[in-house]
Each structure stands twice: as C-alpha cells, then as structure tokens.
Amino acid sequence: MKKYFDSRDTILENGLRIISIKKETRIASINIGFKIGSIYEKENEKGICHFIEHMLFKGTVKRTNDELNDELEQIGGEYNAYTDYISTVYSITALCEEVENSIEILSDMTRNSVFDEKELDRERGVILAEIRGSKDDIEDYSFERINQMAFKKSALKFDTVGEESTVKNFKQENLKEFYEKNYVPNNCSIVVVSSLDHEKIIELVEKYFANWKRKKLENREFIIEDNSPIKKVTIKKDIEQSTIMYLYTFYNLPKEMELILKILNHRFGESANSILFRELREKRGLAYDVYTNMDLTKGVKTLYIYTAVAKKDVDKTLKIIDRCIEDIKKEKIVFDNRAIDLMKKILKTSVAATIEDSEALCSYILGQALCDEDIFEFEKDISDLQNIDKKDLYDVARRVFIKPTVHVLVSEDEDL
Template identity: 30%
Template structure:
C-alpha cells in the first residue's frame, strides 16, 4: 500500500492510498474549517452548511443526490467537527469517479434554496433539542464551554437555537466564500483507487477554483471553570477535563497512554476501582483529545445523586495514585490497546481516508503506521507518572455536572482534594 500526494496549481491537495485487496473505496473532500472557524454571531453555520449541501445543486435535486450514490450500492454522509467539515462516500472501485462527481457537486454547486433552508432549519432545531435532552451528550458541550469560555473552540458545533433560527442564504454563502478555498481543501481516498485518475478528475472539478487566503484561526486558551446544572434526572452526570497537549506535541502519546491506563477499558484503574470494586456507576471512562493548538483529557461518569460526591473524590484519588505507582504492566496494556486500535482501524478504507486527510492537515505529511507505533512504544512509566502528577496537582481543570448534583463537592473542596 502506497500513499501518494499531489497538489494542484491552486493549492488543492489530493492524497490517496491504494489497498490492492479491496474492491471498494472510500473517498471524500475535507474542508479544513469547522465550528471553531466561525464568528461568534454565526455559531452553528458550518454545521448548517453541511446539512444544506445535500439539499440540491445546480445539477441535482436532493433526491437525485441520494439516488446517484445509492443506485450503485454506495452510501454518502458528512460531518462537522471543530476543525474540519467532511463530505464522503463509500462505493465500489468502478464508481469512484461518480462519487467524486457527486461530492464535488455538493461542495461547489449547492444552491441553498430558500424553501430547503427553512425545512432543514427545522431538522437542525430538532437535532439541537435531541442533544439537549441527552445528558451524556450535552454535558460535553458544557464542559467544552467551561474549558474555553468565550472562545470559538468553546462554542457548540450545532450552535444555539436562536442563531439557527435566523441563518439565511447570505450566512451560508459568507462562510463558503471565506473558508471553501482550494488551499483549505483536501481530496482523500483509500481502497480501490487510481491516484493519477483522481488527480485528473480533481483538476477538472476543482482546478478552476481561485486561491484565496483563509481567515486566521483564533488561538485557544484553556481557562477552565465550573458549571453545575441541578435537575431531577435518574443519574448525576460528571465530566472533568484537564488541560492537555496539542495534537502536534510529542506528549500527546503520553496523554493517550495515560488516559487508556486510567479509564480506557474494563481493566483500567477507574473502571476497576469505581465500577467493579465500589459499584458506584455503570459507565466511566477517560480519553485524551487534542486540537491544533491545545488539548484536554476528559473523564466522564454517571452515578446516583447520593453517590456523586464519593465518585468525584475517588476519581481524583485514582489520578493522584497513578502519579505514584502507575506500573509498566498497566502501560504495556494501554500501549497495546492504542496500537491495536490504530492498526485495526487501518483495515477500513474509510478510516484510512480520514487519517490521510487529518494527518495532511496536521503535519503536512502522512506518517507511516510503524512510526506512530514506535512513538507509542516510547512512552515510559516516568513519562506517564509525571503527566499524571502535573494534571492532578497543577493543570487547569474544567468541570460540568448535570442532574441531582447538590451532593457534589464544590470547587474549593475539589482543589483541596487535589492538593491533599
């Protein structure tokens, strides 16, 4: 399997990885702008735009867009994250040109019909309402806002209802004109693909786009804070974040190994101590996430209102203990989980295509899997213990609590527990 990269004269990049044993391919266009690239008053417009891309172009109606891919047995979808918007499809190898034609059409030629805007506005408002009614979804938006208050990175991807209610065609066109430029886009494909053919097709479809500067990214600063929403729910939901390394920091692998050992599976410390030994929760996990300029390690759990105080305290105790006695056996298990997750994921052309785009966005190159495996293997006990100690004693924190949380410790009590 060989990765190949080409750049058109206008800056549009094409990256592919042929997987000879496959009959199918994953292909998509990644626009390197997402929720955090929005202005404050247009929060949610990137996600709205992603929805509208499927609602009709100058060449195809919404039904024709769906039928074009499904007639050949494929599927197509899209997503908006904080740093990118992706439009992608999975098809048989022979249908890759068709998939690219449809994807290019919805990215470049959406008409943003007024009636369709109104219809989709209702759909998105329902999506916002559904998220608000799902505690273990909404709590992560609140946690993000507490970590980066008043900043683009802290705003929700879906946006607030009041903004979605007023978006019109001018808002969509404005975001496209500022961010959908060729140098800010990547065509990525993996599986049964022909690189040279894709470059030719990309030249035909995207080559006439004019280069344009993209607005500078607002730098994010993890500030932290505390948000508590008391509500009569069956469970008290707890989410805690610590400032972590950014995606290009070599320490990101230490954070990932630490998160896996602390709360990455059934054998992890948090799961064993808080669920298995104490029976305080059904779900508890830790994960390390990162952006281009910042990062955060997050711990989440749900428990009963009368046990939330004990759960929060034990979580901090486990983090403190990890700084003193995290073992090589635990880290070997965590490293194995991360490596297996990486390598198993690469068996999917969809995962490979996404990784190609993401790595090209972050690093400007595609590191081979063995390079990443070596970086994970290089994480040692001392590295993890030092990071654990820093997080529990010094790192800024953000906390979100939702439900019957009156029994949760206050901010000062948490700080005292960290310092004890």
C-alpha cells in the same frame, strides 16, 4: 513510501491537495475535507459550518434534493458528512468501480450547491430540533455545560451545531457568502483510498475539480485558552441520574509527549479495563458509563472524564476520581512492564486496524492533512513506543492532570 501503504501526494494549480492511497481492496473510500469548522466561526456565525454541511445535501445547480440523494443511494455504499472544531468533511465508501461516480457527485455537492430557501428553512427546523434534543440528553448536556464553564473566549465553549439564536437568524445570503469564501480548492484536501493507480485517481479528480477557481482566503484565527479551574453544580429537572465531568486542557504539552498521553489515557479511562472503570463500576458498582474522551487536534487539546451515578453517590464518586488521579501522580498505582507492554500492543493493534480498513485509513489521513501533520506519523509513534517507560507515564500525568474544570449535574431535589 510503501512499508504500510503506497501513497502519492499532489497539489493542483488551484491549490487543491490530493492524497491517493493505493492498496489491495475492493472497497474504496473518498473523503473531501475543508479546513473550516466551528473553532473558526465568529460570534454571530456559531453553527454556520454545520448548517452548510446539511445544505450541501439539499440540491445543486445540476441536481434537485431528491435527485442528489437518490444518486448517492444508487452508489450502493455509505455516504456521510460531519463538522467538527477544525473541519467540514464529506465522505463516500463504496466498491472501487464507483470511484468516478463518487468523485463526480462530491464535486457537484461541494462546488455547485444552491442553498434553496425552502430547503434552508426546512433544514433550519431540523438543526433546531438537534440543538433542543441535545439538552434532553444528559450526556450531551453535561458536555455542553462543562465547556461553557471552562472557557470564556475560546470557541470551544460553543457546540459545533451552533446556538439557537444564530441558527434562527441565518439567511440564505449569510450561508452563501460564508460558503463562497471558505469552501474553495486552496482550503480543501481530497483523500482517496482504492485499488486504482495513482495516475487514474489524479486524472479523475482533475476532471471534476481542476477548473475550480482558487480564492484568497480570509485569515481566520482562533483563541487558545486554558480551562478555568472551577467546580460548579447545575440543577436540572426530571433526570434520574447525576453526571460528573472533569475537563483538562494541555496546550503546553510537548508534541513528543502526546503519544505517552495516549497510552496513559487508554489505561486511565478509555478502555473497558481502565483504572476508572474498575474502580467505579467493577469494584463498587457505582456507574454503568465511565470513560475518558481525549482530542489531540491542533487548537483543541482536551481530555474529559465522564460518568453518571445515583444522586446519593456523587460525593463518593468525586473522591474516588480524585484519589485515582492523585495515586497515579504519586506513583501509588504501579505501571509495571507487563502493563506497559500491553498498552503498547493495544496501540499497535489500533494502528494496524486503521491501516487495514479503507474507511478508517481515509479518515485518518484526511485528519492529518487538514492539521498539516505527517500522514505517516503513526510509523514514528510505533518506533517511539519502544522507548516509553513508567517514568514517562507518571511525568505526563503530573503535567496534564492539574487544575481541572469540574461539573456536576444533579436533579433539582438533590442535596449535595
């Protein structure tokens, strides 16, 4: 398949999946991802994937903490890691000439980390500071509160960084046991975007990963739960603005309608010229920040609305958001052909930008691989765009914008 890029998909005997993307570029990007994230954690494990993500930078059998981070720096590019609901990912983006060094270092980190107890205790402090810091940020805190309200059993009610109680209690053996069970080749995918031939990439990955032993994976299931359709107010000291959040889940939305939802979401709240942005900021000057945040990941399927306003404007803002949603569902907001064509063009532009950028392309392909989705799904999306019309947008709005969880965060001296 070479219409957009030249790819090769290989699975080694130990179960490790390698996806090599060959394109004209001087910048290579390497992502290694494990299909283990916070959605798979048990009650007493909350935050363990995120903790392990931090610890893999803290030294290996071969390298001390300082040596590891110095060698990462010497590659001369960018290195990073993140944990989300379904995965833990490590990445390096650098010149193509650094591909082998990058693969070797990532191999050492992901296979040979030692979880030194002194480093573990230091990093525990860092993570606890991260958890506490999120409570001081009203945006982070608002997301945390609405998730706690919306879900009773789903892991989505917990933040990926974990809970203070669990992070404080993790011991070296807890992290090592979890790591050894889940950070294994048959739970891992590696994506490399570079100008190197596929054969060379496979040869390099085999050199540093082929003797990694596969293990039997524990069956970790997660709970799918619709959001609770409730409204609550939280009172917090020492805040200047109030925040308003809505949360919708859409697990029952057919896969083929997710593309339509992407287009609707862009027009509704994702862009700087969205319906919500124009109503709340441009027309009335009620808010500086107003946006939607959507996650189409398998097992997640969430759409949030977020804004921050003055305390006196909370009721007015809630009414405007509700009215915007109802006006779409009742087709009072008109999506004409010009608007729909623009939304389609924006989506095509986003796809093109992803394909052109080695780092973005690598991240996209890894995400698709970890969710067992087609890496060329975007090609089908581009084809399907031609058949979407305004009726589809109204239909998906009526399916998704129902029974929200609504949370309002206000200062303790506010009267609502």
